[in-house]
Amino acid sequence: MLSEGDFNALIITLKxxxxxxxxxxxxxxxxxxxxxxxxxxxxxxxxAMVALPLVLPPTVLGFYLLITLGPHGAVGGLMNWLGAKxxxxxxxxxxxxSVVYSLPFVVQPLQGAFAAxxxxxxxxxxxxxxxxxxxxxxxxxxxxxxxxxxxxxxxxAHTVGEFGVVLMIGGNIPGxxxxxxxxxxxxxxxxxxSQAHWLSGGLLIVSFLMLMVVYALNRRFLVxxx
Numbered sequence: 108m109l110s111e112g113d114f115n116a117l118i119i120t121l122k123x124x125x126x127x128x129x130x131x132x133x134x135x136x137x138x139x140x141x142x143x144x145x146x147x148x149x150x151x152x153x154x155a156m157v158a159l160p161l162v163l164p165p166t167v168l169g170f171y172l173l174i175t176l177g178p179h180g181a182v183g184g185l186m187n188w189l190g191a192k193x194x195x196x197x198x199x200x201x202x203x204x205s206v207v208y209s210l211p212f213v214v215q216p217l218q219g220a221f222a223a224x225x226x227x228x229x230x231x232x233x234x235x236x237x238x239x240x241x242x243x244x245x246x247x248x249x250x251x252x253x254x255x256x257x258x259x260x261x262x263x264a265h266t267v268g269e270f271g272v273v274l275m276i277g278g279n280i281p282g283x284x285x286x287x288x289x290x291x292x293x294x295x296x297x298x299x300x301s302q303a304h305w306l307s308g309g310l311l312i313v314s315f316l317m318l319m320v321v322y323a324l325n326r327r328f329l330v331x332x333x
């Protein structure tokens with residue numbers, strides 16, 4: 108069963124995943140749309156930067172984020188100068204690390220969904236005098252709904268399961284920055300396998316169910332898409 112510490116870690120994990128997913132969708136949607144539509148010859152540089160967390164070891168990314176957000180880093184130093192607390196080893200720091208590390212899991216599905224729409228529907232909407240903003244919200248977003256579903260689920264699930272980045276940037280502070288993946292590691296380290304089984308099994312089941320829902324709904328969207 109869950110102890111008080113495990114329950115706190117669960118709450119922090121769910122809160123972190125929810126906040127990070129919302130931010131990822133807000134930031135990732137315009138970026139993915141631009142990558143899908145632009146003809147800039149050097150867009151591959153942006154795509155490589157977005158995809159970098161896929162190949163970069165989490166501890167490496169977490170280390171540089173820790174340096175950047177720490178009291179002597181670029182962002183942390185600015186926070187000190189402004190009289191604010193540095194973001195390292197805080198929940199806000201966890202959010203920043205999660206957003207950076209999960210960015211490709213949101214941008215790439217959205218980019219693929221926008222690219223698959225093509226230009227015909229947009230041209231039809233344009234002939235009806237729809238503004239670019241209208242075309243985006245009334246044509247592109249509804250047609251890309253399967254991409255949004257995939258992006259949201261992958262971003263949420265990836266944040267829930269992250270270990271290396273959150274450990275480097277947030278540490279292991281119970282009730283503040285300790286998430287489920289770190290709690291599992293702590294239980295295994297002291298040979299509390301029963302507690303580790305409860306937490307790991309729960310994450311395994313939830314992750315499988317989330318992916319199952321994504322695949323089922325995407326299949327339904329493909330069948331019903333005109």
